[in-house]
Amino acid sequence: RKFQEANHKVLFAAEGLIWPDKRLQDKYPSVRSGKRFLNSGGIMGYAPYVNKLVEQWNLHENDDDQLFYTKIYLDPQQRENLNMSLDHKSQIFQNLNGAIDEVLLKFGTERVRVRNTVYDTLPVIVHGNANTKMYLNYLGNYIPNSWNYERGCGVCDHNMVDLSQLKEYPTVMVGVFIEQPTPFLSQFFQRLVTLDYPKHKLNVFVHNNEVYHERHIQKFWEENKDVFNSFKVVGPEENLSQGEARNMGMGLCRKDPSCDYYFSMDADVMLTNRQTLRILIEQNRCVTVFLSQAILTGVLLYFCLRPFEKVCYRISVSGYITAEGYITAAGYITDLFSQGYAVMNFVVKYTPGRQAYLRPHHDSSTFTINVALNSKGTDFQGGGCRFHRYNCSLDSPRKGWSFMHPGRLTHLHEGLPTTNGTRYIAVSFIDP
Structure with missing residues (x-):
């Protein structure tokens, strides 16, 4: 209907930036309102007219299609x-x-x-052109039916599998990584044993980087050596880096034709739910990333299906903090962790009559830290932060206190109106 209302035979997408040849700018027809320049990422038209367009292609396979269509449009x-x-x-x-x-x-x-707020339109097709792929990913976490206020997640239960209906449970390689002195390691191993999953379907790989923990691992192995299908330990004498150790764990699964899943976790994770492994497998997803309950420790669990695909991802699942990893074409994780850094630090001022609030948005960060610089009730009234997806609002914290939240994907949020006085907060974007 929208196309028909445009009353043209061929309609291209438009943008405000000219590319790839800025010298053509003056040749474009002027427009009184709207985007002026052609983008070939979107084209709609009647077949005979589109066919007349593409019949003119006489360039090489790697030549620029946007420049090709631009020159035709400018004629x-x-x-x-x-x-x-x-x-x-x-x-x-x-x-x-x-x-x-x-x-x-x-x-x-x-x-x-x-919604395009400048023209008050509801576009049908969203194109993440140039360096906006990450923002397109943000939008895809909601549109068109991924999540809404009434029904929550609309796709979380799609294509799930019921393990109880399978003749045989999948075989899982469990990678355990002890990269630093870790408290409660014995409890961690006991929770591993009590996972509600057939132990003969679990192969365990342990990388231990701490001499102190060798006795804990030895004790666990002596007590449970017949529990799992296999149990392999690589100790500190091998002098492996974290990346090398994690590649080794995933490589063991890759080389084993019977390995269906790879489940990796650091030893400072507290597996309080015995159903964890079953739940993850039943999700039937290619890659699932989430954090443990100790969310501030940076503990990461990831779960990969075979075959390992070439992917570079940052994933955030509803209710969990964003984590990141990189898988190369060979399928190995090459850089799972990086030290957090903050290069975007600034102060925000809220005051009625000027900027009293911030509309709903995502931050360009993995985590965002907000620190209150003055006091509610004394210096200002109102303020706070609302997280739309969880229908949760946080009051302005006391002066000097802070709160932290994921910046990307899941935590769409807004700054609530400051109704009187002036509110100041210091904001830090971690891993922007």
Whole structure:
């Protein structure tokens, strides 16, 4: 319907940035309102007219298609003959490059839409062009039916498997990594034994980087050597880096044709739910990443299905803090952890009549830390932070106190209005 209302035979997406040849800017028709420049990431038209367009392609396979279509569009004769135009106000196509600040999520009863706030339109197709792939990923965590206020997650239960219906449980390689002195290691191993999963289907690989813990591992092995299908330990004498050790654990699974899943965890994780492994497998996802209950320790568990795909990801699952990892074409994790750093640190001022609040947004960070610089009730009234996905609001903390939350993907949030006085907070983006 939107295309028909445009009353053109061919319609291209439009954007505010010209690419790839800025010298063509003056040749573009001027527009009174809307985006002026063509983007070939979105094209819609009647087949005979689109066919006339593509028939003109006489370039090489690696030549730039956007430049090809741009030159045709800039030819007044061709533009008239083919009745071409651009979707200037993002009625159909929304390009994100240069327009992220224009885009908000519009939550409806049944689905979530993207809204262009400049033109008050609801685009149908969102294009994460140039360096906006991460933001496209943010949007995909909600639209069109991934999550809304009424029903919560709309896709979490899709394509799940029921282990009770399988003739035989999958074989799992469990990688355990002791990379530093770890308290309660004995309790960790006992919880591993009590996992509600057939032990003859578990192969255990342990990398221990601490001489102090060799006696704990020896004691556990002597008591449980017949429990698991296999139990392999690589000790500190091998002098492996974390990356090498984690690659080794995943490699053991890769080389074993019977290995169906790889489950990796650091030893300072507290496995309080005996169903953890079953729950993860029944999710039937390619990669699942989450943090333990001790969320501030940076403990990461990840879970990979075979075959290992080439992927570079940052994943955040509802209710859990974002973690990151990198898998190369060979399928090995090469850089699982990095030391947190903060290069974006700033002070935000809230005051009525100027900036009293912040509209719903995601932060460009893995974690965000907010520190209160003055006191509610004395210096200002109102304020606070609301997390939409969890329908949770935090009051302004006392002066000098802070709170931390994931910045990307799951924690869409807004700064609540300061109704009187002036509120100051210090904000730090961790791993932007």
